[in-house]
Amino acid sequence: MMQLCRQFENACAQSYMQGSIRGFMHLDNGQETIPALVADALTPKDIKYSYYREHTHALASGVSPDKIMAELFAKDGGTCRGTGGSMHIFDVDTHFQGGWALVAEQFPYAAGAARSIMLDRHLGLTTAKADGGDDDRLTIVFCGEGGSQNGRLAETLNAAAKEKLPLLILCIDNGRAINTFTPDVAQNSEVWRAGAHYGVPGAKVDGTNLEDTLRTGRAVVDYVRETSSPAILQVHTYRLQGHSPADPEHERGRKAEKKWARAEADPLKIFEATERLDAALMDARKKKASAVVKDAVTFAKASPPPPRELAKELEFPDPADTDYNLQKEPADSAALTKASVDPEALKACEGRIAELQAQAKDPGLNIGDALNLAILEEMVRDPRTTIHAEDLQAGSSYDIPRMTQQTFGALRAADEIIDEGHFLGKALGEGMNGYRPIVELMNANFGIYGMAELSSAGNTYATTGGQFKMPMTVVGAGGTAPNQALGAEHSQPFHAYVMGIPGLKICTAATPEGAYGLCKAMIRDDGPGILFTPVKLMKDEKVPVDVGTCLQLNKAHLMRTASDASVAAGTAVTVLTYLHGVRESVNAIAEIQAAGHDVDLIELRSLKPLDLETIKTSLARTHKLAILDESTQTGGVGASISALVNEELYDYLDAPVKRLCMDDAPVPYAASMEQAVVKRGSDLIVAVKELVEYI
Numbered sequence: 146m147m148q149l150c151r152q153f154e155n156a157c158a159q160s161y162m163q164g165s166i167r168g169f170m171h172l173d174n175g176q177e178t179i180p181a182l183v184a185d186a187l188t189p190k191d192i193k194y195s196y197y198r199e200h201t202h203a204l205a206s207g208v209s210p211d212k213i214m215a216e217l218f219a220k221d222g223g224t225c226r227g228t229g230g231s232m233h234i235f236d237v238d239t240h241f242q243g244g245w246a247l248v249a250e251q252f253p254y255a256a257g258a259a260r261s262i263m264l265d266r267h268l269g270l271t272t273a274k275a276d277g278g279d280d281d282r283l284t285i286v287f288c289g290e291g292g293s294q295n296g297r298l299a300e301t302l303n304a305a306a307k308e309k310l311p312l313l314i315l316c317i318d319n320g321r322a323i324n325t326f327t328p329d330v331a332q333n334s335e336v337w338r339a340g341a342h343y344g345v346p347g348a349k350v351d352g353t354n355l356e357d358t359l360r361t362g363r364a365v366v367d368y369v370r371e372t373s374s375p376a377i378l379q380v381h382t383y384r385l386q387g388h389s390p391a392d393p394e395h396e397r398g399r400k401a402e403k404k405w406a407r408a409e410a411d412p413l414k415i416f417e418a419t420e421r422l423d424a425a426l427m428d429a430r431k432k433k434a435s436a437v438v439k440d441a442v443t444f445a446k447a448s449p450p451p452p453r454e455l456a457k458e459l460e461f462p463d464p465a466d467t468d469y470n471l472q473k474e475p476a477d478s479a480a481l482t483k484a485s486v487d488p489e490a491l492k493a494c495e496g497r498i499a500e501l502q503a504q505a506k507d508p509g510l511n512i513g514d515a516l517n518l519a520i521l522e523e524m525v526r527d528p529r530t531t532i533h534a535e536d537l538q539a540g541s542s543y544d545i546p547r548m549t550q551q552t553f554g555a556l557r558a559a560d561e562i563i564d565e566g567h568f569l570g571k572a573l574g575e576g577m578n579g580y581r582p583i584v585e586l587m588n589a590n591f592g593i594y595g596m597a598e599l600s601s602a603g604n605t606y607a608t609t610g611g612q613f614k615m616p617m618t619v620v621g622a623g624g625t626a627p628n629q630a631l632g633a634e635h636s637q638p639f640h641a642y643v644m645g646i647p648g649l650k651i652c653t654a655a656t657p658e659g660a661y662g663l664c665k666a667m668i669r670d671d672g673p674g675i676l677f678t679p680v681k682l683m684k685d686e687k688v689p690v691d692v693g694t695c696l697q698l699n700k701a702h703l704m705r706t707a708s709d710a711s712v713a714a715g716t717a718v719t720v721l722t723y724l725h726g727v728r729e730s731v732n733a734i735a736e737i738q739a740a741g742h743d744v745d746l747i748e749l750r751s752l753k754p755l756d757l758e759t760i761k762t763s764l765a766r767t768h769k770l771a772i773l774d775e776s777t778q779t780g781g782v783g784a785s786i787s788a789l790v791n792e793e794l795y796d797y798l799d800a801p802v803k804r805l806c807m808d809d810a811p812v813p814y815a816a817s818m819e820q821a822v823v824k825r826g827s828d829l830i831v832a833v834k835e836l837v838e839y840i
Contacts, residue, residue: 146181147413149437152431153200160217160218161390165445166217166218175384176317179358181359182205186363191283191284193284194574196246200213206241214445215441216230217445218446219451225612228455229609236612242254251286253569254573255284256312256570263308263310267554284310289319290320290334290379291322291327292322302343303562304571306340306375311369311373316337316379319383345374347378356416362380365378461672462670474526474527475528486552498525502518510688511686514657516543518690520549528557531556532546532583535563542587542622543622546558566594569592573601581617589621589622592621600646603673607648614671623680623724624677624679624724627725627824638775648672651751652750655726658690696750699754701748701756703745706745707745717769718744720747721786730744737829745763745766755789770798772803773805774806787802805824
């Protein structure tokens, strides 16, 4: 394995210099004892999470050398069909789950994957070896000692210790964070001791010594398997090449050091010097590795490039127009629920569901209760549905996760530490391993902490070449209501911030019916989505809800149409809005009509993908468009929609689009200033008048 890894990386370096491999590439020469340990102690069923220097980890996990090389060559025969590249090797059959390019992002993903092992046992899908079964799987996460200084490690250690997760953290310590000596930026580089505060044991070994690495590594792996609990292994190595051939300037001034390292710190030379293997056998293994690598390069060169249309095909796992009402309940649902949920707890939950279903008819539900009903129904319907939230036991701020932990237990309904990025990351790891995680953000703006995780969730299906779906639902109360008096941090247009993340379906619901139907559909969707609800209306008026119905995730809601007379007279305007803007618009209609005008009112329940067809149908009648927008003038939702309307529907317009958006200034606390920043119904009344009178 060590020879295969060394020769594979050498071939990568040569191919990079020849231009066959492009972009960033990070080689592993000098650290071959680690893939040797992986090949020796792990199984294909173990779940592996690596970082951007993962070629050899994939090889050692049993991923095809041909497919790895073809991926680096950006070919359709690659592990991810050329969508991932050097930093994103994935293979579903060997449970090799990345290849992640953002330093330390893989920590919570691996914790989520380890939770999936525990969830499998909890549901009775597998039985732990300690309980008489054959499941002794673990999750391993690779990291560098530089990345180990990231706070995500501390959060993951806390989660792994608290939930007793079978998680092995393998720190590859080459003494450098990119090119900087790690001790120059880290107070303590003894990563193996980082778990002491959490009761997580650790060990450190010299990674230039193969026998010591295997001996120590086996002991640590056995500990994690036998106790089903976390541990840290720090392997001290010397990487013979720099951070990346794309950064050659980092290697200046290190010639003498490199000369010493190749003579004194090369694990292959050190092992060969022990003469543990016969020279002839050693030579035979070198030749075998050389042949495998040569074949891999030949395969990569011969493999065709992926078709252009593949990029768009991999945008979403489920088509945007999927009807989720047609999806059948999982066949094993009742059996898994019976095996994993206390009968009395389930009875109480079913009582809560029946109560809410009755209230949905009369007097109706508010948005918080509508979401709670949708989530409880879906968690009963599909036992592979999980939920993560802060203050979950108490129902969070709006009762959205109420009774989830009391019914389904702490594994399926996890009360989380106050860091959205951490539990969004755990949800991602669960989603890659057969589960349907829901994440409730107490306030949608707190999702700013999880931008990296949301970005990776959106990218995963495409980046893995369609191997890993990502059925993750994020629900959060957000937006900016007029006079909400929450200040700038709680009034940010987070829905606009995430619009540019590929692969996400982004919906909004201003009514209980919309919240219920969109939430159910999003939970059943095999891709990631975010559902925004209006923070100031969560416990507002109760209205009837059509129980049992999923709404489509790509459709706007035509709430009312302007009269035929107003259309004929040219006094009708199409109004697009969402979240609090819906209430503002509805309340403004009487005054708009009193002025002799009228509106088609469209709630933008799907911000992405945008329902341009509904907008087109309305503009074919009114020929005028106003957008009451809860995001900023620069980079906002309204800006994107206005641009698209002008590009695609220009011939339907008789006047310029009116954007009523937030000013680019932070939202103030004082109402006297806030009125200048946040638009409202009174602004819409003026805008409709100006559009009607436009010459």
